[in-house]
Amino acid sequence: MKRILLAGYYGFGNLGDEAILEMALEQILQITDRKSITILSGNKEATARKYDIDTIDRYNVMSILRKLKSSDAIVFGGGSLLQDITSKRSIYYYLFLIRLAKLMNNKIIMLSQGIGPIINEKSKNAVASTLKLVDYITVRDKHSKDYLEALGVNQDKIFLSTDPVINLKAGESINKTPHGPKRVCFSLRNWKNADVSTKIVQVAQKLISDGIECCFIPFYYNEDLLLIEEVEKSLGDKAVYYKERLTTTDALDIIKNMDVMVGVRLHSLIFAAAANVPFVAVSYDHKVDHFANSVNMKVSCKIDNIDSIQLYSEIVNKIENENEEKLMLKQSVSKLRELTNVNYKILKEI
Incomplete structure (x- = not known):
């Protein structure tokens, strides 16, 4: 061996x-x-x-x-x-x-x-x-x-x-739990002097006023929890906050039951794609842009220039066109998963 x-x-x-x-x-x-x-x-x-x-x-x-x-x-x-x-x-x-x-x-x-x-x-x-x-x-x-x-x-x-996380379970086998209101999940991160929490609170407030449930999930617990707590100070009990340390399975189980993922963290977007959940990307690094492009999407905005009105509109558009978005995402992810085969071939050369 x-x-x-x-x-x-x-x-x-x-x-x-x-x-x-x-x-x-x-x-x-x-x-x-x-x-x-x-x-x-x-x-x-x-x-x-x-x-x-x-x-x-x-x-x-x-x-x-x-x-x-x-x-x-x-x-x-x-x-x-x-x-x-x-x-x-x-x-x-x-x-x-x-x-x-x-x-x-x-x-x-x-x-x-x-x-x-x-x-x-x-x-x-x-x-x-x-x-x-x-x-x-x-x-x-x-x-x-x-x-x-x-x-x-x-x-x-x-x-x-491609990123191997795209194979994190098969999106085709993930069954969404039926629920009432539409759900939007946010995975955020602070970046330099960007006023992330204020802008995202503005977006969440508009979504909540439309009867859409907003959830916030930490991907890098030690950093993201602080930002979630900032958001909670403004939104209070109008939103859902996941404050515990999550496993990858926990996170995927949460995300698969969402209608849209709004992600700054790269892997929140990859988790969403793996679970066939349409996403809206806020970019802080070129790696976010490259992943969005790989599934035939574009980033909504840069983290240091968040347009809350535009971001809100893109989220609503994803919800209104959910079936078409899921179909396009499923096709793009299927092609990405084929690319991971090159890793297996190279490992066999060891």
């Missing part, structure tokens, strides 16, 4: 990254058994309990080194690992892992990566030189592929895939 070290932004309570981990495990278990997998985690005890798999503290360099000595490959399961807009340290952490794995003669596989933004020139040069060591890299959008090729990465190593 192949011995795999699985790396990513795991163990931090971000539902998107935990869903990536679950889907990466599903793919890796096609080529090896559970006992041959080790996960790098920010909370190794919680990750080990949840998945019944060996874990290592992602910051314990000596443990990582020992594990790489006995591993066949390191697999980066997906996400926006190579970017420096949220943290300059993060990008160098993953580049360090790649170089360490190469030193230990491991194969290096990067799956479903979203590349960039990379602002710092030194970071760009470091990425370009380090990715020459990678055996294969699949990217989740064409922009990432073009970006890597522009950096000089060998195009024969780069393959177009």
